[in-house]
Amino acid sequence: MMEFRMKRISRKFSSVLAVISIIIISVMIFSYGCVKKEEKEITIGAVLSLTGKGAKYGEAIRRGIELALEEVNAEPNRIAKIKVVYEDSLSEPQKAVSAFNKLIEIDKVSVVIGPVLSNEVLACAPIANLKKVVILNTSAGTEDLRKAGDYVFRNRESAIPQAIKIAELCRTTIGIEKMSIIYSNSPNGKDYQNAFMKRFEELGGKILQIENYKDGETDFRTQLLKIKESHPQGVYLAGLVTELAYILKQSKELNFKTSFFASAGIEGSKLFEIAGDSAEGVIFGSPAFDPASNEPLIRNFVMKYRQRYNQDPDFFTANAYDALKLIAISIDKAGYSSEGVKNTLYSIKDYPGVGGTTTFDSDGEVIKPIRIKIIKGDQFVSFEKQEK
Numbered sequence: 001m002m003e004f005r006m007k008r009i010s011r012k013f014s015s016v017l018a019v020i021s022i023i024i025i026s027v028m029i030f031s032y033g034c035v036k037k038e039e040k041e042i043t044i045g046a047v048l049s050l051t052g053k054g055a056k057y058g059e060a061i062r063r064g065i066e067l068a069l070e071e072v073n074a075e076p077n078r079i080a081k082i083k084v085v086y087e088d089s090l091s092e093p094q095k096a097v098s099a100f101n102k103l104i105e106i107d108k109v110s111v112v113i114g115p116v117l118s119n120e121v122l123a124c125a126p127i128a129n130l131k132k133v134v135i136l137n138t139s140a141g142t143e144d145l146r147k148a149g150d151y152v153f154r155n156r157e158s159a160i161p162q163a164i165k166i167a168e169l170c171r172t173t174i175g176i177e178k179m180s181i182i183y184s185n186s187p188n189g190k191d192y193q194n195a196f197m198k199r200f201e202e203l204g205g206k207i208l209q210i211e212n213y214k215d216g217e218t219d220f221r222t223q224l225l226k227i228k229e230s231h232p233q234g235v236y237l238a239g240l241v242t243e244l245a246y247i248l249k250q251s252k253e254l255n256f257k258t259s260f261f262a263s264a265g266i267e268g269s270k271l272f273e274i275a276g277d278s279a280e281g282v283i284f285g286s287p288a289f290d291p292a293s294n295e296p297l298i299r300n301f302v303m304k305y306r307q308r309y310n311q312d313p314d315f316f317t318a319n320a321y322d323a324l325k326l327i328a329i330s331i332d333k334a335g336y337s338s339e340g341v342k343n344t345l346y347s348i349k350d351y352p353g354v355g356g357t358t359t360f361d362s363d364g365e366v367i368k369p370i371r372i373k374i375i376k377g378d379q380f381v382s383f384e385k386q387e388k
Helices: 002-039 055-073 093-105 118-131 143-147 159-174 187-202 221-229 241-253 270-279 296-309 315-334 338-347 383-387
Strands: 041-048 081-088 111-113 134-137 152-154 178-184 206-213 234-238 259-262 283-287 351-353 356-360 370-376 379-382
Touching: 041 055, 041 093, 055 081, 055 296, 055 315, 081 093, 081 315, 093 118, 111 315, 118 134, 118 143, 118 152, 118 187, 134 315, 134 338, 143 187, 159 187, 159 234, 159 259, 159 283, 159 370, 178 187, 178 221, 187 206, 187 234, 206 221, 221 241, 234 241, 241 259, 241 270, 283 315, 296 315, 315 338, 315 351, 315 356, 370 383, 379 383
Parallel strands: 041 081, 041 111, 111 134, 134 152, 178 206, 178 234, 234 259, 259 283
Antiparallel strands: 283 370, 351 356, 370 379
């Protein structure tokens, strides 16, 4: 009898042990599955001008990507973390192509943010379409990007609407009749120059003198003296911040007194390092981003940026921040494939980005409002608000 009871207890104990073992194994399997899920990572690429003439813009873009990346990866219940592999284009088209190919062939990315400069993006676009890899550009202004292919997107408006708006301001609002132009002999610079001249002349204005330069030049006295002799009421500058800074500095040294207007490339802290107070009063076209906005989304973005970098973000940073967020949204909606991301980007309408409300048209071009700014002291401020 005693032996029977012991056997019965033993069988019960064995059953309990079996149940406990099953529970433990199930928990371990579940936990392991969760850990693996959390560790899953999606890799995207970024080709940026981290050195060379576009380094100022490349660093601003990298900062925007990093801020957005931290927020995206901190979101609960994400299917996978996003990792960004950065490659330096050295601000050169051939290097940009090499970096782009490396990201595709070695890192196996389906999406790339960048490159920074117009000629770099145009060099990479045919590869993007051939290899079916999405490019989301945040900075290039050339109009040629509009027809760069089905896999090329841009969340920064092209040069043409900006140049047109400045031409209308000069001729209609301010009443300038005669102007001259100095522009960068690059795809972006040519687009600004052509659009400005066409609109200004359509409104009855006259272009007296047109001068160009190669990116990287630092002596503009020859061009400035020719333009000074034409006695314009204003001069339109189209190019990047370093060259435009030297143009303004040397204009003051030559005692060339006129009104200066510029493309968006003038916006950057390097302007004041070179030009100092020579930049005072320059009016220029700019994307929609307003660091002084009271909108909670933008205010929060600006606050985080100031805390980390002790300065205000510019539109390059804002556009890059939005780009990473848009890619994350696309991945969440359609999975990580170039086709899924591409099709989702085409469907984006009125996305409330910090860089402006964003909609992509059938060419992958962004539809955004444009602002006009003026330089006051060492600040880029709203021209509209100054007028009020």
